[in-house]
Amino acid sequence: MNRPVTTALAAALCLLTAACGGSADDNGTSTRTSTNTTADSTSGYPVTLDNCGRSETFEKVPSRVVVMNGASVAEVSTLLALGLQDKIVANQQSYGMSEVAGRARAIKALPTGGIKLNEAYDIPREAMLGLRPDLVLSVTTYGFEEKNGFATREQLEQVGANSYVSPQGCADDPSRMTVADSYQLLRDMGKIFNVGDRAEKLIAASEKKIAAVSEKVRGKKRPKVMVLFSNMSMGGNDFSSVFSKGIVNDILAKAGGSNAFESASGTTFADLSKEKVAATDVDALVVLSYNDPNPAAYAKKLLKEFPQWPAAKNTTYVTLSDSMYLGPSNDLAVEKIARLLHPDAF
Template sequence: MVTRRGSATVAAAILMFSAGCASPAPDARPADAALRDGPAGYPVVIENCGTEYSFPAPPERTVVMNGGSVAEVSSMLALGLGDRIVANAQNYGTSEVEGRQQEIDALPTGGLALTEAGDIPREAMLELRPDFVLATYDGGFSADLGHATREDLRRLGANSYVPARSCGAAGTVEGEPVIEDSYELITDLGRIFGVEDRAEEVVARSRAAIEAVEAAVAGVEPKNILVLFVGMSMGSGGLGDVGATGIWNDVLARAGAANAFGDASEGMFADVSREQAARAAVDGVVIVSYRHPDPESEAHRLFDEYPQWPAARDGDFVVLSDSIYLGPSNAEAVEAVARMAHPERF
């Protein structure tokens, strides 16, 4: 939970940092001076993965580690915080928001040579001298993976943050992520950076858009949707990389749909054999593209292989990217899926 000294705040979703509860960097002011001279409303204190982090002022040197999409850096940009980013490593996927991908491509990358896993190595991270590091999962701070640990960053004077549901074994929050987690992320970033009004506007627009879709599809029979990730290699089944448990299930539910293979695995991805796929009743397909050169071709390939699917008969599919992840664009995904699954309601 996020708190201000003297008033409450909220927490839970993706990144944060500062020098208040961390050992000051060599050139940093003493903590008591930072707290005394900090801007109004600060310090802000958050608890993340069982540890408290204090922000004496809005972060100015943010590093965004890589992840499953560009949704986290898109969250920063949605709040007008691009000038606080000194290095962005997120490069998977694209943004569906008009103009957002161009903004992402224009961000500094720090001239980093990434690891084989596509993320920032420890020494390169420390040389950037961040005051705030955002990672999409606790492994982003794993020494075993060659990353700077949260304690490394603390000694540097930097705070760190991951989504509460991605804290790993040390975390206290479990369960499948939902769209509300996106709202918590946006709200937390707004409070950490002192742009609460912008965060409220982003959340309010998303809520209103999703509520409008939910009203449009109220009472429909849920359609069974296959969520297939293309351009990555997380699954080994005959059908490819099939999404099982993830925020996409909440996206589908709000759009009047259900995951055709949501119970095929307790993990994020399921191995679905061709035999299982042939027996399934798939009413529509969501293609999640990781910069695939022709994502539509993946849907047509499936329809050729499984012509018995209602989706193949009607040609029902939609291509998504970062809107299917934790971040500011879930409303785009909900509307796109609903229009594909229930066009008669729009």
């Protein structure tokens, strides 16, 4: 049964790609104790970032961080991967599962601030200001728009809070997002919290793992893959949560595959009829869970519904969650998909 998504949430879901990720050497260590950033929280400061055309200057390590929902887990996962969970006073991000052992549990254990979310499924202005943040993270500029009932970046600045919009969130265009954006998010958080060495180690380990996988599948035929959310409706057609563009395509390419519906839309998601899906050869299926406890059941349902697919004839599918979106764990998705598409290479 499809779970309808409101226009606001669907708009936010467009930046999951947000979504709307530890990783090669993290391996679940997001549950470890927090990194001791510096003996003096002001040592090495101030630091300045250019973010969406705004100059954000940090005078010390942020200690009251609020992570907005935005239908993402990229921001909270990045903080956990860097060992910064004790800096979070309110987190609204969760997918209920993760490819990283212990991460879903670690996210669930974070404080939420006891906030009642607004109709856009995020933190309203007065509640945000009441949290007394010194840093607010949002996956897109949408989370700082006054017309949506949110605190603006200017209003946050007036109360001494910095703000940050994740890569590609400035233009609200996730269709151009790549794995490099996940690394940029890590680097930016590393700079803000003075844990740049840790960020660079995570990035280097991820790059090394992805390069090794890509080398194994180099020159092989690229199967056509359908990537979509499990049990989710975001448009008017039967298949409205099918990925067409964005970071999933970069991950598929690195894993030796291609998106079967890349030409179906110029935006991140394609809104497709059942007939269009049935007429397309799908060699493999990647079903993504967004708080769906049983995405495998949905995958099996699709394979049964479209028996003409090569994917159905060979039962070729994998279920994933946060590793397919912006975040620190894209290397896990690359390896899992590569093993699905090219088992003989491993």
